[in-house]
Amino acid sequence: MYRNEKFNRWRRHPWHGLHARIDDAPEDIVQVYVEMLPTDVVKYELDKSSGFLVVDRPQRTTSSPPALYGFIPRTYCAEEVARRCPGVTEADGDPLDICVYSERHINRADIVLNARVVGGIQMIDGGEADDKIIAILEGDNIWGDAQDIADLPPIKVERLQHYFATYKMVPGKEIDIKVDHVYGREEALKVIAAAEKDYWNHYGELHEQQRS
Template identity: 80%
Template sequence: MYSNRDFNRWRRHPWHGLHIKADDAPEDIYQVYIEMTADDVVKYELDKASGFLMVDRPQRTTSSPPALYGFLPRTHCAEEVANLCPDVDVADGDPLDVCVFSERHITRADIILNARVIGGIQMIDGGEADDKIIAVLEGDNIWGDVHDIADLPKIKVERLQHYFSTYKLVPGKDVNIKVDHVYGRDEALRVIAAAEKDYWNHFGHLHEAAKREENA
């Protein structure tokens, strides 16, 4: 279990310590923490206890994510997110994943950026809701004017669907992953709102304890 001692005072925890967006940001602009780049064939993931980026596993295949891959701070996929996904009772219990398209090749992870949410993929992995929000880098010279997934070339979404449907494949074994439902901006914002609610339902006590400690 987490406690307020898990908040690293010297290096902000990307999940708990960062804000999901600036107070004056437009409705669809969010802050994203990037775990992987489009060059990575090793699965990097946030170590939730320490807040540092760790090696989760080497990928078995040569495929790499077709976009920057990370998550939205202070989100959690639990009951509220699962309620938006038919035929499942649970979500994966992780922060809400985000894929960010950028025209310029960003070559390093463990960074934060601002991105405009344009849609998402309702991924079901082993019977758990595991949505992938799709976004574009704010101010991008090619994709910066995209506001909904309908404005994005279809091949971009198809590559994401292919990656997430195959990145866990092992020869001779079946993988129970569905990535059939692609949704637009408005539904993506509802998924984000549900993930924010799940976060505060499960981890709000940490922030309350930290505030009490600061005021003591």
Template identity: 80%
Template sequence: MYSNRDFNRWRRHPWHGLHIRADEAPEDVLQVYIEMTPDDVVKYELDKASGFLMVDRPQRTTSSPPALYGFLPRTYCAEEVAKMCPSVEVADGDPLDICVFSERHITRADIVLNARVVGGIQMIDDGEADDKIIAVLEGDNIWGDVKDISDLPSIKTERLQHYFSTYKMIPGKDIEICVDHVYGRDEALRVIAAAEKDYWNHYGHLHEQAKAKE
């Protein structure tokens, strides 16, 4: 019988084991781990301990994400990310979320892809910073030349804002979510840098321990 520890040595952890950028990639082209596709009506999320994709919850509403939805490896939303949003004091304590537009219909999650950052949405969820980076699939035949959020049709961003403002709705219960601030590529890269700094502040010791064992 194999233990979980044995198996985790063979499967690279999407959060800790992957790099946010491939070698020699431009600063705005990032590796993304995808958790959900636009077809999903169940909220899937990475289990941080095991590195496997798990069912978080069935969606209560009929809406599904209007883009591929995942996170950036080796990022974490804590003190530095919270500083980017003056109206809050804390961030949500998860890897930094990212939405990726693709012209071709990608139908499966638990995959890694390269995406070009074009902007983001400053989401405040119940008093916590929970930014959503917006990107396009690198090399995409329709969206591949997009460099900034202003190059995308506004309806693309509006659909993301609508999804994130409603996907936690429960009839009769007020949920405080704000998705009013949409920002461009440069601010998105600053948020990503803050999330990378938070990651190394909180989880850098894991990599130091791994190097010490080599």
């Protein structure tokens, strides 16, 4: 199922030790590390130093993600990702986020799965590009035939837009988040490629050191 490599007795870092792509798979299939579930009202996030999933903060509101929420390994949102987002000069400096729909409930995070990319949301948070890729679980019995964003009911995307537009809200305070632009599969693949390029520009030396 996953890239075949020599056995490593130590757990791999989910961001640096896994791969975005799977050998011999179509270009729209990516690996996903899942940080949060649709049932979570606590925000979990990968600790970049240790590779462990940690509690970032309890959500202030009752909002919870409408899909599995995580990131694509060996991606990074920096200059190349920002160039694909008109009106901004910076990205958020995190791995590329991805939301995955599954008909069957997956009831634990800190797992890896394969997903088919169908589109994305061009989110701008505080003037920084913070794209959210949208995908479906590979082999899903309900959503498995979806190839592009138009193949999903519009409400699926609307709920994601609402979640990301409101999950940082604090009563009495303004937030600067835009989630107006939704794009399809082809643009999503270009955003992923940009995030992969940003990763190698910023972290490629880690892998070069391992080879030497």
